[in-house]
Amino acid sequence: MLIFLLRRLVQACFVMIIISIISFAIQDKLGDPVQQMVGMTVSPEERNQLRNELGLNDGFFSQYWRFAKGAIHGDLGTSYYYKEPALDVILNKLPATLELAFCAILIIIFVATPCGVLAAIKPRHLLSRLLMIVSSIGLSVPIFIVAILMVYVFSIELNMAPSFGRGQTTEIFGLWHSGLFTKDGLKHLLLPSLSLAIALMPIFVRLIRAEMMEVLQSEYIRFAWSKGLSAPRIYFKHALKNTMLPVITVGGIQAGTLVAYTILTETIFQWPGMGFLFMDAVNRVDTPLVSAYLIVVGGIFVITNTLVDLIYGLVNPTVRLASHGL
Amino acid sequence: MNLLSVSNLYVNFHTKERELAALIDVSFTLNRGERIAIVGESGAGKSVLGFSIVNLIGKPGYIESGSIKLENKELTKMSLRQLQEVRGKRIAMIFQDPMMTLNPVLTIGDQLVETIRSHTKISYKDARNIAIEKLHHVQIASPEKRFNQYPHELSGGMRQRVIIASVLLLNPDIIIADEPTTALDVTIQAEILQLLLTICRDNGVALVLISHDLGVVSKVAERTLVMYAGHVVEEGPTLEIINDPQHPYTQGLLNALPQMTLPGQRLNQIQGSMPSLAERPSGCAFHPRCPYATQKCRQEQPNFIYSGVSSVACFLVEDMLNEFAEQDQETH
Numbered sequence: 001m002l003i004f005l006l007r008r009l010v011q012a013c014f015v016m017i018i019i020s021i022i023s024f025a026i027q028d029k030l031g032d033p034v035q036q037m038v039g040m041t042v043s044p045e046e047r048n049q050l051r052n053e054l055g056l057n058d059g060f061f062s063q064y065w066r067f068a069k070g071a072i073h074g075d076l077g078t079s080y081y082y083k084e085p086a087l088d089v090i091l092n093k094l095p096a097t098l099e100l101a102f103c104a105i106l107i108i109i110f111v112a113t114p115c116g117v118l119a120a121i122k123p124r125h126l127l128s129r130l131l132m133i134v135s136s137i138g139l140s141v142p143i144f145i146v147a148i149l150m151v152y153v154f155s156i157e158l159n160m161a162p163s164f165g166r167g168q169t170t171e172i173f174g175l176w177h178s179g180l181f182t183k184d185g186l187k188h189l190l191l192p193s194l195s196l197a198i199a200l201m202p203i204f205v206r207l208i209r210a211e212m213m214e215v216l217q218s219e220y221i222r223f224a225w226s227k228g229l230s231a232p233r234i235y236f237k238h239a240l241k242n243t244m245l246p247v248i249t250v251g252g253i254q255a256g257t258l259v260a261y262t263i264l265t266e267t268i269f270q271w272p273g274m275g276f277l278f279m280d281a282v283n284r285v286d287t288p289l290v291s292a293y294l295i296v297v298g299g300i301f302v303i304t305n306t307l308v309d310l311i312y313g314l315v316n317p318t319v320r321l322a323s324h325g326l
Numbered sequence: 327m328n329l330l331s332v333s334n335l336y337v338n339f340h341t342k343e344r345e346l347a348a349l350i351d352v353s354f355t356l357n358r359g360e361r362i363a364i365v366g367e368s369g370a371g372k373s374v375l376g377f378s379i380v381n382l383i384g385k386p387g388y389i390e391s392g393s394i395k396l397e398n399k400e401l402t403k404m405s406l407r408q409l410q411e412v413r414g415k416r417i418a419m420i421f422q423d424p425m426m427t428l429n430p431v432l433t434i435g436d437q438l439v440e441t442i443r444s445h446t447k448i449s450y451k452d453a454r455n456i457a458i459e460k461l462h463h464v465q466i467a468s469p470e471k472r473f474n475q476y477p478h479e480l481s482g483g484m485r486q487r488v489i490i491a492s493v494l495l496l497n498p499d500i501i502i503a504d505e506p507t508t509a510l511d512v513t514i515q516a517e518i519l520q521l522l523l524t525i526c527r528d529n530g531v532a533l534v535l536i537s538h539d540l541g542v543v544s545k546v547a548e549r550t551l552v553m554y555a556g557h558v559v560e561e562g563p564t565l566e567i568i569n570d571p572q573h574p575y576t577q578g579l580l581n582a583l584p585q586m587t588l589p590g591q592r593l594n595q596i597q598g599s600m601p602s603l604a605e606r607p608s609g610c611a612f613h614p615r616c617p618y619a620t621q622k623c624r625q626e627q628p629n630f631i632y633s634g635v636s637s638v639a640c641f642l643v644e645d646m647l648n649e650f651a652e653q654d655q656e657t658h
């Protein structure tokens with residue numbers, strides 16, 4: 001277990017280094033940060049002086065070296081726009097994004113699983129066929145269309161839920177602003193998390209269905225029937241656990257997609273999270289913030305995949321992390 | 327009364343084009359404590375017969391007509407709930423490949439205890455005790471340790487023992503064993519077979535052994551059914567069938583045993599192969615491979631007739647019996 005975590009830590013460092021190089025390499029291509037920082041009236045000489053002060057005229061490697069030295073001490077640069085450490089700006093927005101993603105994941109787990117199971121055990125049932133049709137539509141419709149439609153239907157036409165912002169939040173432990181504990185906060189969470197969930201749901205419904213159908217054909221399921229076990233027991237104890245093994249793996253990979261989709265969702269719902277911040281940072285050519293965001297997301301990705309591997313080890317007895325040290 | 331009686335059983339497989347017959351007019355009986363074997367090549371319908379007894383034929387197979395009676399209860403007419411009470415408790419099954427039969431993500435103990443607890447109201451602790459006792463019974467060393475292990479931690483032979491223990495949990499009347507030793511090592515095969523035999527004999531459990539190996543069958547079963555292309559072609563006491571096979575197919579099977587050939591010589595074989603369900607030959611299904619086939623064999627389906635000790639479905643035997651009968655009449 002410890003070896004496993006240590007190896008993951010080393011892996012994570014490599015991932016971070018590669019991400020930071022890539023994000024650094026694309027910096028010049030985003031636009032000119034100085035253009036955004038100062039007005040039209042500033043002369044080219046003054047601009048150049050500012051560029052020198054910011055170190056933007058240095059070579060790529062000396063810029064990167066300066067950044068890397070700071071990064072080791074937890075300093076990912078200072079945001080041009082906020083004039084604060086980029087990492088602090090991002091971590092400040094992290095709770096909003098994590099809560100959004102968390103609710104979306106909960107919705108996916110509790111909706112996709114029963115839907116997939118139903119579609120697998122009663123493939124000819126009308127509801128199952130409907131599910132398959134809806135999920136293939138869901139796969140092909142982009143998330144921003146779903147989100148905009150939801151805003152139109154639920155907040156404009158039906159006036160059931162607010163369409164932007166986080167609503168009322170409460171502070172926990174003095175460092176986490178949470179919308180999960182107020183009615184208003186939850187109401188605000190509803191539409192964004194739902195549309196984020198809808199974006200990823202079809203893949204999971206289809207995956208669970210396909211896996212479950214395969215598992216139901218296996219010998220051990222037939223043996224379970226021959227023992228006279230009840231249908232719910234066979235479906236939910238014998239089949240579902242085996243079905244979930246590949247689903248967990250895919251789930252870990254999809255965590256990355258989820259983060260990418262938060263950018264879209266947060267932009268549409270004006271959700272004050274990391275994704276929204278990232279879009280702003282790109283528009284403002286706030287390059288330190290862009291790099292810092294990419295690195296933080298890389299970190300989240302590594303952490304989720306480590307967690308997923310740990311969960312996989314718990315569900316699948318043939319993989320014992322402790323003994324293999326993988 | 328017979329413990330199990332299967333009569334005129336027809337099983338079909340549903341396909342888009344047409345219905346394919348997998349079992350045709352199969353009848354047999356099984357008495358309490360009796361051990362019978364069902365033999366034949368792959369595709370003869372042995373496994374389908376075994377699975378249809380507890381109505382577990384995988385889709386698209388289904389029982390078209392006929393009756394399967396456990397004492398006086400008709401199994402083919404039972405609801406799923408009623409069947410669940412029969413399965414495991416009165417009729418238990420052992421499958422071919424022990425590597426595939428146990429659920430890989432549940433412990434041995436879980437899989438044993440759930441079987442007991444889904445049939446009887448009993449505490450977990452009591453169920454655990456029964457399970458451990460049965461594991462002990464099938465000669466598994468340190469059953470308490472095995473109880474908490476997962477299937478992948480056990481060898482193939484050990485897993486088949488666990489499966490045998492699992493079918494014994496509720497003291498069933500009948501065990502259906504579908505090729506229980508085929509997937510195992512030869513040395514383990516003999517042990518498992520011996521175990522199965524002892525257990526059935528000691529507990530008075532009736533056994534339906536499905537096998538393609540006449541050597542295995544001769545050691546275990548009192549009576550044997552030979553199947554070919556969905557038909558029972560010969561039935562009788564195992565000794566009789568092995569020493570004096572009547573049907574040309576049974577003769578061919580016995581001839582194909584390696585023991586029947588001298589070292590260094592080519593093994594005997596029955597020419598051709600088992601027809602698929604879709605292309606069943608006319609008349610006697612065996613005629614294209616039969617060295618004695620006549621015009622009649624190609625056109626008509628032979629009846630199942632009793633020849634003194636065993637029953638055979640073959641015109642050759644029928645004609646011979648008729649001749650004997652005529653000679654008998656002439657002499658009297």
